[in-house]
Amino acid sequence: MKAHAGYNQAHPEWLGFDCLSYILPGTSVGAITTADLDGILESYEHTLFNPKDYLIQRRSSWLCQSPQAQPFLTHWLNVRDANKKMWSDIRQFGTFEAVADWLLLSRDGMEALRSSDGFTEIARFGTAHA
Secondary structure, X not given: OHHHHHHHHXXXXXXXXXXXXXEOOOOOOOOOOHXXXXXXXXXXXHXXXXXXXXXXXXXXXXXXXXOOOHHHHHHHHHHHHHOOOOOEEEEEEOOHHHHHHHOOOOHHXXXXXXXXXXXXXXXXXXXXXX
16 A cells, blocks of 8 residues: 555656556455554545545446455545545445446446556555565
């Protein structure tokens, strides 16, 4: 999450676009704690999570296929959701189909999302370092 937030801070040009963040099956969280996540949210609150002056509200979707990472994503989303001044609508989904439906993608768009055909991965985050 720290790398994710850091990437968004370094590349604010992406903050106005709808987004899918995907936690791959088998993702390990190591020794991370919910207090660590709270610290990340606090450190980026003023640069990433304050309201932005965009024409549309960003839809930020999460798809988590790692049971080990799920409790931490749930915590992250709950803390983010509690802050009503956020400028993006953030939700978690269980399937690519549900993400595609929320992002208003066509059936072909959903298939492309699932297979990643025509999509460019803009960032991938591996092992976190303190």
